[in-house]
Amino acid sequence: MTLLSIRNVAKQFGKNVVLRDISLAVAEGEFLTILGESGSGKTTLLRIIAGFETASAGEVWMGEERLDRQPPYRRRVNTVFQHYALFPHLTVEQNVAYGLRVAKRPEAEIASRVSEALEKVKMSAHAKSKPSKISGGQQQRIALARALVNRPRLLLLDEPLSALDANLRRQMQVELKSLQREVGISFIFVTHDQEEAMVMSDRIGLLRSGELEQVATPREIYGRPATAYAAQFIGHTNLLKSDVRGGMVRCGLLTWPAALPDGPALFSLRPENIRLASETSEPGTVRVRGRVRHQAFHGATELIRVECGDGMVLVVRTPGSGGALDDVELEFSAPDAVPVRESPERI
Amino acid sequence: MFSRAYKTAVTLPPLLWVTVFLLIPYLLMFCYSFWSVSASQTIVHSWNLDNYGQLLRVDVYWQTLLRSMWIAARVTVFSLVLGYPLAYFLSFYAGKKKDLLYQLVIIPLWVSYLVRAYAWKTILGSDGVLNTMLQYVHLTKHPLEFLLYSPFAVVLTLTHIYTPFAFLPIYAALEHIPRNLVEASHDLGATPGQTFWKVILPLSIPGVVAGATFAFVLSLGDFLAPLLLGGPSGIMISNIVVSLFGAAYNWPLGAAISFCMLLLVVILLVFSERLEKKWSFS
Numbered sequence: 001m002t003l004l005s006i007r008n009v010a011k012q013f014g015k016n017v018v019l020r021d022i023s024l025a026v027a028e029g030e031f032l033t034i035l036g037e038s039g040s041g042k043t044t045l046l047r048i049i050a051g052f053e054t055a056s057a058g059e060v061w062m063g064e065e066r067l068d069r070q071p072p073y074r075r076r077v078n079t080v081f082q083h084y085a086l087f088p089h090l091t092v093e094q095n096v097a098y099g100l101r102v103a104k105r106p107e108a109e110i111a112s113r114v115s116e117a118l119e120k121v122k123m124s125a126h127a128k129s130k131p132s133k134i135s136g137g138q139q140q141r142i143a144l145a146r147a148l149v150n151r152p153r154l155l156l157l158d159e160p161l162s163a164l165d166a167n168l169r170r171q172m173q174v175e176l177k178s179l180q181r182e183v184g185i186s187f188i189f190v191t192h193d194q195e196e197a198m199v200m201s202d203r204i205g206l207l208r209s210g211e212l213e214q215v216a217t218p219r220e221i222y223g224r225p226a227t228a229y230a231a232q233f234i235g236h237t238n239l240l241k242s243d244v245r246g247g248m249v250r251c252g253l254l255t256w257p258a259a260l261p262d263g264p265a266l267f268s269l270r271p272e273n274i275r276l277a278s279e280t281s282e283p284g285t286v287r288v289r290g291r292v293r294h295q296a297f298h299g300a301t302e303l304i305r306v307e308c309g310d311g312m313v314l315v316v317r318t319p320g321s322g323g324a325l326d327d328v329e330l331e332f333s334a335p336d337a338v339p340v341r342e343s344p345e346r347i
Numbered sequence: 348m349f350s351r352a353y354k355t356a357v358t359l360p361p362l363l364w365v366t367v368f369l370l371i372p373y374l375l376m377f378c379y380s381f382w383s384v385s386a387s388q389t390i391v392h393s394w395n396l397d398n399y400g401q402l403l404r405v406d407v408y409w410q411t412l413l414r415s416m417w418i419a420a421r422v423t424v425f426s427l428v429l430g431y432p433l434a435y436f437l438s439f440y441a442g443k444k445k446d447l448l449y450q451l452v453i454i455p456l457w458v459s460y461l462v463r464a465y466a467w468k469t470i471l472g473s474d475g476v477l478n479t480m481l482q483y484v485h486l487t488k489h490p491l492e493f494l495l496y497s498p499f500a501v502v503l504t505l506t507h508i509y510t511p512f513a514f515l516p517i518y519a520a521l522e523h524i525p526r527n528l529v530e531a532s533h534d535l536g537a538t539p540g541q542t543f544w545k546v547i548l549p550l551s552i553p554g555v556v557a558g559a560t561f562a563f564v565l566s567l568g569d570f571l572a573p574l575l576l577g578g579p580s581g582i583m584i585s586n587i588v589v590s591l592f593g594a595a596y597n598w599p600l601g602a603a604i605s606f607c608m609l610l611l612v613v614i615l616l617v618f619s620e621r622l623e624k625k626w627s628f629s
Contacts, residue, residue: 052530072533085531088628089549099535102545132628150535 001028003186004049004067004154009058011044011210018044019210022058026154026188031180033189033197035233036207042190043082045207046156049188050079062153078147079156083163084139086131092142093118093127099150117149120179137168144176148183155180157189161196173199194234198222206230213343229343231268238274238314240267240337249337252312256286256334266340271303271317273336277329285331290314292325306330373609379602388596398603408587408604415584418502419567423513425506426562427555430514434554435547438521439529449518456511464575467504471495471576496578504576505566512565513558520554521547552626560619564612584608 004026011019018041026032036042047053049060051072060068067075086095096117100110118124121141126134131142140160147155161169177200180187191197197204198218206213206221214226225231228239242251244260249267277287290308304316306328316330381394402408433452441448455463470476473490481487493499524547532542570585577583584604591601
C-alpha cells in the first residue's frame with residue numbers, strides 16, 4: 001500500500017535548481033532512505049514533505065489527501081531534526097508531551113502516552129531533566145519519542161545520527177531500525193552515509209544534484225547499480241570503459257561476452273568479485289594477468305591494485321593473500337561486470 | 348600569556364576612570380546625604396539621618412517618587428507593547444526588508460533628545476498640530492488642555508524616546524531563537540499562535556526583562572521630558588533633585604533622594620538579572 005507519493009516535485013531557490021522532477025512512492029511501514037552528498041537536495045526534499053518549504057512544481061500526496069497545500073501543523077507527519085531541536089525551556093517530559101498538549105488531548109491520556117514513549121526509548125529516568133542536561137545520544141532519543149508519541153503516519157528523519165560518535169551511531173542504527181519495525185510507521189531517513197543507508201533501509205533513493213539516480217533495495221543498488229555514480233557512491237568499484245562489438249565486450253586486454261548492442265559501454269566490477277585465479281576455474285570466467293602495484297592489508301581482507309596492461313588498473317579485494325605479491329593472474333565471472341549508465345555532468 | 352606590565356597598563360585606565368568619575372562621586376554623594384545646610388547657607392558636616400527622615404515626612408518628596416515610578420511603569424508597559432510586536436515582526440516576517448527597518452528603528456536615537464521632546468511640544472500644545480487638526484475637523488471646539496503640561500505628555504514623550512531601548516534587547520533575544528525550534532513546534536501540530544505563546548514568548552523573556560529594565564530605569568531618572576512637557580502635575584523626582592542641587596541649595600537632601608533612587612535602581616537591576624538568568628537556556 002502506498003502511503004506517500006511524491007509526484008514530479010521540483011524546487012528552485014531563485015536561479016538555483018535544487019530538485020528536478022522527483023517522483024517517489026513510499027509504502028506503508030517502509031524504511032526508505034534518501035541518500036546523497038551534501039548539496040544533493042535531500043534535506044530540501046524532506047522539508048517539502050514536512051511543509052517547511054513549498055515545492056516550485058509537483059505534488060505530494062498522502063493517500064487520498066493532497067499534502068503540499070497543507071501547513072506543516074496540519075500534516076500527520078513528524079520530523080526528527082538534525083540537531084534535535086528540543087525546546088530548551090521545557091523538560092524532557094514536557095518536550096515529549098508538546099504535540100499532545102497543542103492537540104488538547106486529555107491530561108490523563110497525555111501522561112500515559114508520554115510515559116509509554118519515554119519507556120520505549122529508555123529515557124524514563126530523565127523525564128524531569130532539561131535537554132541541556134542530557135547527552136547527545138539521549139537528546140536524540142527524546143527527539144524520537146517527541147515525534148513518535150503523536151503516532152504520525154510518516155516519520156521524517158533528517159540526518160539524526162550525524163552528531164553522534166561512531167560507536168553510538170552504530171548502536172542507534174540498530175535501535176532505530178528495530179524501533180521502526182516495532183511501531184510499523186513509515187520512515188523517510190535522510191543521510192549522506194552510504195553504510196548507514198545500507199544497514200537500515202528497505203529501499204534507498206540515491207539523490208544526485210537534485211535528481212534521483214536510482215531507487216532500489218540495498219542489495220539491488222549494490223549488486224545492480226544503474227549508473228556509474230550509483231556504483232561509485234555505494235561501496236567501491238572498478239569502472240570499465242569498454243567497447244561492445246558483436247556481443248563481445250572489449251576493455252583493454254579483457255574480453256567477455258555480453259548481450260548488448262554495439263557501441264561504447266561502461267561496466268562496474270566490484271573489487272570483491274575479482275579473485276586471484278586458481279588452477280581450476282569454472283567456465284565463463286574472464287582471466288587477465290597483471291602486475292601488483294600496491295597492496296594494503298585491512299585485516300579481514302586485502303586491497304590490491306593490479307596493473308593489467310594499457311594503463312588499466314583493477315582494484316581487487318581478496319581474503320588474506322598470505323604475503324607480498326608480484327605478478328598475478330586475476331579472474332572474474334562475466335555476469336559480475338554490470339553494465340551501468342554514464343552519469344552526465346550536472347551543475 | 349601577557350606580561351604583568353601589559354595587564355596593568357590595560358586595566359589601570361578604566362579602573363582609574365571608574366574610581367574618579369563613579370566611586371568617588373557616589374561616595375561624596377553618600378556622605379552629603381547625612382549632612383545638612385545651616386541657616387547661613389553653608390554645609391554643616393554633622394552626621395545625622397534628618398534628610399532621610401524628611402524624605403519620608405514631607406509628602407511632596409515621597410509622592411513625587413511614587414508618581415515617577417508610576418510614570419516609569421506606564422512608559423515601560425507602553426514601550427513593551429510597542430517594541431515587542433515590532434521586534435517580533437522584524438525578526439520573523441520582515442524578510443529582506445529587515446535591515447532597512449532595523450535602521451529605521453535606530454535612526455531616532457541619532458536625533459537629539461531635546462529635539463524630540465520639543466517636537467512633542469509642537470504637536471501637543473494648545474496651538475499645536477494635533478489641537479489645530481482636531482478643531483479643523485470639528486472633533487473639539489476648544490483646544491484639549493490635557494495634552495501638554497501633564498503626566499500624559501511625559502508618558503507619551505518618554506515612551507517615544509525609550510521604545511527603541513526596549514525594542515533592541517527584545518529583537519536580539521528573538522534573533523537568537525533557533526528557527527528549527529519554530530519548525531519543530533509547527534511540525535508537532537502547533538499553530539502559529541500556539542507556537543508564539545509556547546515557544547517564542549518564553550524564549551524571548553530575557554530580552555523582555557532587559558528591555559523593560561532599560562525603559563523603566565531610564566524613564567525613572569528622566570528630568571528633561573517632565574521639565575519641558577510635564578507642567579506642575581507632571582513633575583518627576585529628578586526635577587526635585589535638580590532644584591535641590593540648584594536654586595534651593597540643599598545638596599544634602601538632594602543627595603539623600605539621589606541615593607534612594609540609586610538604591611532602587613540597583614535593587615531593580617539585581618532582580619532583573621536574576622529573572623534573565625532564570626529564563627535563559629543556552
